[in-house]
Amino acid sequence: MSLPRGIPSTTRRQRVQGRNARSRRLLMGEIELRDPAFLLLALLALFVFWLARHNPARIRYSSVAIAEAAPRSLRARLAGLPALLMALAVLLISVALAGPRTPDAETKVSREGIAIMMVLDRSGSMQARDLVQDDYSVDRLSVVKDVVRGFVLGEGESAGEGRPDDTIGLIAFAGYADSLCPLTLDHGNLTTMVNDLEIVSTREEDGTAIGDGLALAVERLRRSDAKSKVVIMLTDGAHNAGVVDPKQAAEVAAASDVKVYCIGAGTQGRAPFPVQDPFTGRTELRLFDVDLDEDTLKMIAETTGGRYFRATDRESLGEVYAEIDALERTKVTEFRYLQYNEHYRSFLLAGLLLVGVAATSKASLFRTLP
Known part of the structure; x- marks a missing residue:
């Protein structure tokens, strides 16, 4: 038919x-x-x-016996x-x-979570190969991206439950800060932006503008209606670029009720970097001096009511994000309705x-x- x-x-x-x-x-x-x-x-x-x-009956009869007897x-x-x-x-x-x-x-009615801005360093120093992942020496940024994905989505060995109810945004910085993803519940798109993040390739772009990155994150969070606002900033260097002083940015964050968690990533002192030999064309690892300004990161955390963490390898970095994940859990009520x-x-x-x-x-x- x-x-x-x-x-x-x-x-x-x-x-x-x-x-x-x-x-x-x-x-x-x-x-x-x-x-x-x-x-x-x-x-x-x-x-x-x-x-x-x-x-x-309204009409009375003298007798109905005959009618009743009839079939x-x-x-x-x-x-x-x-x-x-x-x-x-x-x-x-x-x-x-x-x-x-x-x-x-x-x-299911959407639950109210918190607003989180992820601020990640993509300066040239993030090329250092001092963090090991899956038994391979990889650059710092690759390890950071993997841990951040686990933090957002709840994937990976050290990941928690993920942050399905939180709006999360992404800012990357080197010589300047750049807002790559606004606060969003579309965490699939967010993690795609994280995956596409690359280390700067030119000297003009390089630097570590910690103050600019934090100031831009605070500005994005001030537009949010969330009751709790958090910045998770990761860097492996010292503030040496940008126009905003880290102390000034921290004070603005504190005045805006924005809590900042700072993560210092990588080893201190000397770290291996990939270098191309001009004669053979082969890439080899050489040790270079690295400088992590822990005092500035601690100052930012203390000023805003957050905490400072140190991560020297893949495992400790995962533990840091897991601890932040546990600290910033908000008890929310979920309403379910039947149609x-x-x-x-x-x-x-x-x-x-x-x-x-x-x-x-x-x-x-x-x-x-x-």
């Missing part, structure tokens, strides 16, 4: 399956009542039936049908008023139909003398 034009077979099948599912719920007793108290009106059905059957016709035998139909109508209308319904789907299929219309229409049939039959087929 062909289907009407414009209605795909899958759509028709889904509609039929939906109707069958609702019918099964009704048959399996999943129906419930919105206002069960209206069922008390069903008692009126008994009264209506009794009243119609015991309506006293009764089909019409006479069904004389009580209008009263029965009216009683059933009252019963159906009372059920309709009680609001019969079946649960169809469960909906219902309402069935009162069927009962109401059936009841009104019976009222009409009862009244019509009473006035015509079963009409009696007063």
Whole structure:
């Protein structure tokens, strides 16, 4: 059998399956009542039936013995049908008023979380190969990106539950700060931006503008309506670029009720960096001096009511993010609502139909003398 034009077979099948599912719920007793108290009106059905059957005759006869002895016709035998139909109508209308319904789907209301700005260093020093991941020596930024993904999504060995209810944004900085992702609940898009993050490739872009990165993060958070606002800043160097002083940025953050967690990443002193040999063209690791300004990071954390953490390897970096994850957990209430299929219309229409049939039959087929 062909289907009407414009209605795909899958759509028709889904509609039929939906109707069958609702019918099964009704048959399996999943129906419930919105206002069960209206069922008390069903008692009126008994009264209506009794009243119609015991309506006293208004014309009196001296004797009806002969009529009672005569055989009764089909019409006479069904004389009580209008009263029965009216009683059933009252019963159906009372059920309709009680609001019969079946649960169809469960909906979840979004929970309110906190606002988090991730501020990541992508300066040239993040090329250092002092952090090991999966038994391989990789650059610092690659390790950081993997840990951040675990923090946001709850993936990885050291990851927690993820942050599904929090709006999270991303800022990267080197010689200047750049807002790469605004505060969002679309964490898939956010982690894509994290994956695409690269270390600066030119000397003009290089530097460590800690103050600019923090100031930009605070500005983004000030626009948020979240009750709790947090910055998680990771760097491996010392402030040497930008126009905003870290102390000034920290004071603005504190005045804006923004808490800052600072993470100093990498080893202190000397670290291996990949260098291309100009004669052979081969890339080899050489040790260079590195400088991490822990005093500035501690000052920022203390000024804003946050904490400073030190991460010298992949494992400790994962533990730092896990600890921040535990510190910034907000207890929220989750509301769940059920969507219902309402069935009162069927009962109401059936009841009104019976009222009409009862009244019509009473006035015509079963009409009696007063």
